[in-house]
Amino acid sequence: MKRRVTYVQHPETPFEPHQASLSSSAVSVRDLDAAREDRITFSLGDLPEELRTVLEQSHELRLRWATERSFDAIAPFASRISPGLHVHYTPLAADQSSEALCSLLRTVFGNREDGEAVVDCTTPEDSFITPPLLSTRFAASASLQYYTQLPSLRSLVAFIRRTACHQRQIGGTECHDRAGSLLTADAVDFDYDSISHALTISGVWASPPSSGWTEDIAKPSSKADQVEFGLLGAEQGIEPEEIKMGGLLAVVGEDKKMKPTMFSFPSRHHPLPSDASYSVSFTKPTGLHPTMSITLQRTSLERPPAPEDATCAIHAYLTLPSSVFGDQYQLGTTDPLFLESHNLAALRAHAGEMDLEAPDWAVQRWGSTWLFELAAPNGDGSDKTSNWTATIPLHLRYLPPSETGYRIAEVPWPVVFWACTAEDGTKMGVNPFDRTNLGWDGLFGPRTMFYQLHPESGRLVEAIDVPVLTLKEGEGLFRAQNIELGTSVVILLGFLWVLWRLVQVALSRSGQQRHEKKE
Amino acid sequence: MALFDSAPRVLLAATALRLILLVYGGWQDANSAVKYTDIDYMVFTDASRYVAKGQPPYARDTYRYTPLLAWMLLPTAWEGSGPLASVTFAFGKILFALADVVAGWLVVQLLRRCYHFPTERALRYVAAVWLWNPMVANISTRGSSEGLLGVLVAALLWATLTRRAVLAGAILGLAVHFKIYPFIYGVSILWWWDAQRDGAAPAKSSSLLSRVLGFITPSRVILTLSALVTFIVLNAVMYLQYGIPFLHHTFFHHLTRIDHRHNFSPYSTLLYLASAGEASYRFETLAFLPQLLLAVAAIPLVLAKRSLATAMLAQTFAFVTFNKVCTSQYFIWYLILLPFYLPSSSLMRKPTLGITAAVFWILGQALWLSQGYNLEFLGLSAFVPGLFLSSLFFFGVNVWILGIIVRDGGNDKNGEIDLQPGK
Numbered sequence: 001m002k003r004r005v006t007y008v009q010h011p012e013t014p015f016e017p018h019q020a021s022l023s024s025s026a027v028s029v030r031d032l033d034a035a036r037e038d039r040i041t042f043s044l045g046d047l048p049e050e051l052r053t054v055l056e057q058s059h060e061l062r063l064r065w066a067t068e069r070s071f072d073a074i075a076p077f078a079s080r081i082s083p084g085l086h087v088h089y090t091p092l093a094a095d096q097s098s099e100a101l102c103s104l105l106r107t108v109f110g111n112r113e114d115g116e117a118v119v120d121c122t123t124p125e126d127s128f129i130t131p132p133l134l135s136t137r138f139a140a141s142a143s144l145q146y147y148t149q150l151p152s153l154r155s156l157v158a159f160i161r162r163t164a165c166h167q168r169q170i171g172g173t174e175c176h177d178r179a180g181s182l183l184t185a186d187a188v189d190f191d192y193d194s195i196s197h198a199l200t201i202s203g204v205w206a207s208p209p210s211s212g213w214t215e216d217i218a219k220p221s222s223k224a225d226q227v228e229f230g231l232l233g234a235e236q237g238i239e240p241e242e243i244k245m246g247g248l249l250a251v252v253g254e255d256k257k258m259k260p261t262m263f264s265f266p267s268r269h270h271p272l273p274s275d276a277s278y279s280v281s282f283t284k285p286t287g288l289h290p291t292m293s294i295t296l297q298r299t300s301l302e303r304p305p306a307p308e309d310a311t312c313a314i315h316a317y318l319t320l321p322s323s324v325f326g327d328q329y330q331l332g333t334t335d336p337l338f339l340e341s342h343n344l345a346a347l348r349a350h351a352g353e354m355d356l357e358a359p360d361w362a363v364q365r366w367g368s369t370w371l372f373e374l375a376a377p378n379g380d381g382s383d384k385t386s387n388w389t390a391t392i393p394l395h396l397r398y399l400p401p402s403e404t405g406y407r408i409a410e411v412p413w414p415v416v417f418w419a420c421t422a423e424d425g426t427k428m429g430v431n432p433f434d435r436t437n438l439g440w441d442g443l444f445g446p447r448t449m450f451y452q453l454h455p456e457s458g459r460l461v462e463a464i465d466v467p468v469l470t471l472k473e474g475e476g477l478f479r480a481q482n483i484e485l486g487t488s489v490v491i492l493l494g495f496l497w498v499l500w501r502l503v504q505v506a507l508s509r510s511g512q513q514r515h516e517k518k519e
Numbered sequence: 520m521a522l523f524d525s526a527p528r529v530l531l532a533a534t535a536l537r538l539i540l541l542v543y544g545g546w547q548d549a550n551s552a553v554k555y556t557d558i559d560y561m562v563f564t565d566a567s568r569y570v571a572k573g574q575p576p577y578a579r580d581t582y583r584y585t586p587l588l589a590w591m592l593l594p595t596a597w598e599g600s601g602p603l604a605s606v607t608f609a610f611g612k613i614l615f616a617l618a619d620v621v622a623g624w625l626v627v628q629l630l631r632r633c634y635h636f637p638t639e640r641a642l643r644y645v646a647a648v649w650l651w652n653p654m655v656a657n658i659s660t661r662g663s664s665e666g667l668l669g670v671l672v673a674a675l676l677w678a679t680l681t682r683r684a685v686l687a688g689a690i691l692g693l694a695v696h697f698k699i700y701p702f703i704y705g706v707s708i709l710w711w712w713d714a715q716r717d718g719a720a721p722a723k724s725s726s727l728l729s730r731v732l733g734f735i736t737p738s739r740v741i742l743t744l745s746a747l748v749t750f751i752v753l754n755a756v757m758y759l760q761y762g763i764p765f766l767h768h769t770f771f772h773h774l775t776r777i778d779h780r781h782n783f784s785p786y787s788t789l790l791y792l793a794s795a796g797e798a799s800y801r802f803e804t805l806a807f808l809p810q811l812l813l814a815v816a817a818i819p820l821v822l823a824k825r826s827l828a829t830a831m832l833a834q835t836f837a838f839v840t841f842n843k844v845c846t847s848q849y850f851i852w853y854l855i856l857l858p859f860y861l862p863s864s865s866l867m868r869k870p871t872l873g874i875t876a877a878v879f880w881i882l883g884q885a886l887w888l889s890q891g892y893n894l895e896f897l898g899l900s901a902f903v904p905g906l907f908l909s910s911l912f913f914f915g916v917n918v919w920i921l922g923i924i925v926r927d928g929g930n931d932k933n934g935e936i937d938l939q940p941g942k
Contacts, residue, residue: 287896329561329580341552356581359779359794398779400795405900467900469791478903480797487789488802490911491841494785494918495809498837501922502813502821505929 002041005217006230006433007034008074009247020231020248020258025219027229027252031212034231035074037433038181039202047199048163054104055192055199060090060142061101062437063190068151068412070457071186071206072274075234075243076433078452079269079441081187082319082412083460085109085150088142088437089124092194099123109148110155118155119148120366129352129365131442142437145351147319147366149410149461153182174218184209189435219253227252237264240307241422241449243431268428269435270451272418276300279456280413283391286464290324292392294374294416296453301376301388304451306420312451313345316390316414317440318370320352322363323397323409323466326370328354330393343390345373349443359398371443374416396466405470413460418451419444523639523646530624533650537616540660544612545605556612560662563588563611564595571596577764583772585697586757586765588664615659615666622670623650625677626858633680634859644858658851665848668698669855675701676828676856679708682717684738688745695746696753699773700852703838705746707819707830712738781894781906783845783887785914788907790843803843810841822928828859829928836924840917864927876920883913 007029009015019030044052055061064086073080089101105119112118121127128144157179165175182188185203192199220227232247242265248258276299282290294316306312320326330338332347339345352368374390399407417440426447428434436442441450471480522528544555566576566589576582576589594610623645630641649655649669659666671694678687687708694701714736715721757765779794781787786806792798814837822830835853839845866873890905 285896285898287898288894289896329558329565335552335554337550337552354580357780361795398791401792401797405902465898467894467898467902469788469795469902470900471792471797478907480792481799483788483792483903483907484798484800484802486907486911487785490914491785491802491806491809494914495813495841497918498813498921498925499817501925502817505825505925506821508929 001043001046001220001222001225002228003217003220003226004037004039004228004230006037006039006232007032007213008037008076008245009034009231009233010074011233011235022229022250022252022255022258024256025253026216027250027258028216029231030214032214032231033208033212035072035077035207036205036213037077037202038178038205039200041198041200044197044199050104050107050163051199054100057092057098057100058089058192059092059194060088061190061192062088062142063188064088064438065150065153065188067186068459068461069186070455070460073206073271073452073454075271076245076267076269076431077187077204077206077435078267078271079435079438079450080415080417080452080455081438082147082317082415083149084319084412085119085148086319086439087128087146088144088439089128089146090143091124102127105146108156108159109150110158118150119146121146126364127366129368131351131369131439132349145369145439147321147369147439149321149412153185153188156188157182191437217252229258231258232261236305239266240305241266241426243267243270265431266422266426266428267431267434268441268448268450270304270449272304272451272453273299274454276302277454277456278416279458280460280462282411282462282464286396288396288467290394290396290464292318292394292411292414292462293389294392294414295387295389296374296376296416297387298385300416300453304418304420306418306449306451307423310420310422310449312418312420314374314376314416314418315348315440316372316374316392316416317443318372318392318414319412319439320367320370320394321409321411322353322365322367323360323399324394324411324464325353325356325368325397326350326392326394327356331370331372339375342392343375343388344392345375347371348373356395361400363397369439371440396464399466399468401469401471403470403472405468407466407468409464409466411462411464413455413462415440416453416455418453420449420451421445422447422449523642526624526627526638526642529627529642529646529650530620533620533623533646533656534616536651536653537619537656537660540656541609541612541616544660545609555661557658557661557663559664560611563592563662563664564608567592567611568596575761575764577761577768583768584664585753585769586761587697587753612660612662615662615664616656618670619655619659619666620650622666622673622855625670625673626855629673629677629680630858634862636862640862641858644862648857648861649855652854655851655854658848663848665851668694668701668852671697672701672704672831672852672855675704675708676831676859679712679827682738684712684741685745688742688747689749691742692746692749692751693753696750696769699770700835700838703814703819703834704831706815707823707827707834709739709742710819711823711827711830712736712742713824781891781902783847783884783910783913784843785910786843787910788902791902806841806843810838813837813841818925822925825930826859826928828856829924832856832860833921833924833928836917836921840914840921860924860927863930865923866927872923876916876923879916880920883909883916887913 013033019032021028044055047055064081066081066083068083087105091098099122101124102119102121105121106117109118124144128146130143131145160179161176165179182203184205186206187204189202190199217227217229229250229252230247232245234243234245237244244264246262249261250258275297278294278296278300281293283293303312328350347370349371350368353363353365354368355363372392377388396409424447428447470478547555562579562582565579566582569578570576570589571593576586591614592611594607597607599607626649627641627645630636630645631638671690675687675690675694678690691701691705714733717736717738779791786803789798789803793801793803814834818830818833818837822833832853835856839849839852861867866876886909887906890901890909893899893905894901
């Protein structure tokens, strides 16, 4: 087991030496104002049985979770995903159909308030979507993708306490506390791949609790384990694609004192100034065809500080649950008039549930993903004050009947970012905080740099009222039986009426014939 | 009006109307984000593009038609630029619009020959209902293929009334291959085409056996064989070319689809309910019974020998009214048959009745559409009672009008005056 705890402070945040101290058995931080990352790497043997069996069948399994609250994503933790749980999975054998992963996910993430499992999946082949692969040679992203809304990690924490903490008898409370700390995390990643045979769990807390971080990080209980500690500041490197970090590092239990350090590395993800923000809304009334508006502050439209010769474009990556969908033919058009009217440049990629007619209950997979390039106006435009909005027309599926006649469809905010080409040979992987497999990064070349826009504060999920058939259980005039009976009676009456008319015609005819015969 | 004296003038005006709409449509498409061209036309042309690349048309999602359509529209797949490209893109629309005009011309011919209408009267009715009907011209120039059905049905009626059995069968086979529903016409045409239509004397004996044998006439056999051969050959060719996807998208999809999204059909709310698993005795699974009993059995038997065109109109009306799915494009299906029925109908003879029927029909539409707007655009939960009751009301109005058509169809004065062979 390896653990790495990193505190990252804003360069201008005050720091007193007594706030971090190293002893032979632990490192202590006091009232520290910083972002925090806690990363633990387990080898397969350290893991609970049920987890291990699933991982052994995986070529690659990556979970990405982000909170619904907005948070500051500072370097080097600048990357963002839409709030909720994203699963990226590549089975070991392509033809291997397994219920084990889904069953594990259902156990780990528990049930919603209505008793339905949060992770609604049977097998990855049936429930996951296949993202477009830019290059199968590099296979930058996993082959299958799943998403579900997940406001809290309560079930995950309970699962860890039930299994991992229970297994390791020693340090019981510490295990419980550390599991519990995930409840306040802003982003949590799980990474496993069959090459390293190791599972890495990392949590990021973008901001400290109200009085700052105070904790003691103990040296590992076993010689085989390692605990690293870092207290760093991050700023823009000399090269535009680089991030420079400096501060103190220590290996807890080995080092006598903390070592001052300074290093820089090319980074895939970069933050933009905090006023480069965006907000998302749906124009009311949404009807059955809601239009998503992505409103950008003018600062967001300024070209990021990428190298001069880099090509940059601003993108939005949508993660839509199955209740909301886009029409790939409508959105994939090259018609400049349509695109201009929505401030879109092009639909760059889309994957997942594309059916234009099916009701939600007939849709097997969780939903769809959409990558749009936005048609950002040139920076030299005259209007530099007002906001700029791109719109994406979407549609709603029919949802099951309800008592009120409405149901809620929740749509996570998309992530919005600038993507810039980087120089050939830029090695993003050397970044000790590198983050990939976010869903959208695999849609770009391996040497692309991303400059993240910040979602404005508030809940990063939009709720849409979906009109559905009103059905009150066993009461009211328009209950299910009455609709069925009413339809049947009206249609039968209509049928009999036309039939009666036909009989009249037929009878009058034979009457006529009889009449003719008599004559 | 002197305009109605000459068929070429009326046809020219109809062509001009369509030409103006085509040019206007091209202009709107090029200048507005809201397109004149129908979404379906984009489906057809995308499919044609796939075909041009050697792929099946079913590579395009929601292409649920015979490959013939994509083949016919192959010129639209030409990739070029400039004015010629706009013309090739509009090729399908031009074809559909042309089909409209030809359909109208055929109906005029039939009214003159088989109903002995003076040219002017024939032209007036066909212009009002079809040729100059802005809705018809709009639908074909927007690129909806429904207009092709118009010309097929008009041609089917023309071939039948002029006693061209092979041709009538071939058209019938083609039409069914194209859009399934015209199979209902096969029944009434077969029933209508008895030995007397071919010039035989009325049968004297009326024993059961001789009646049954008398039913099998050369014309009926030729028509049936011709229709079957056309239908089977077309399907065999398409199947060999595109396999199961052809069968699935062209036929099975339409037979198995549960279109739960709101539409004019009285079954709409029930289908939503049933699809969501809330219905108990599944009445909708029997929906084909009243529909087919009327459209395929009762109406042809009672009306076909009286007036073939009115019987076909009543069949179409019944088929659409009792269908599980009903959208406004289906109304085009019976429009082409209206000029045969309207002139002698009680709707025209008794203006109050005619106006009342029109008002109620439009009212039914308006009620439904206002509820549809509330749901679709305002997001109000308008399924019950709004959409449910208005679709039942619209159904009621349609059934009432169907009753009038049936009664009128029983009136001998509405029948076509028979063209005896050799006349």
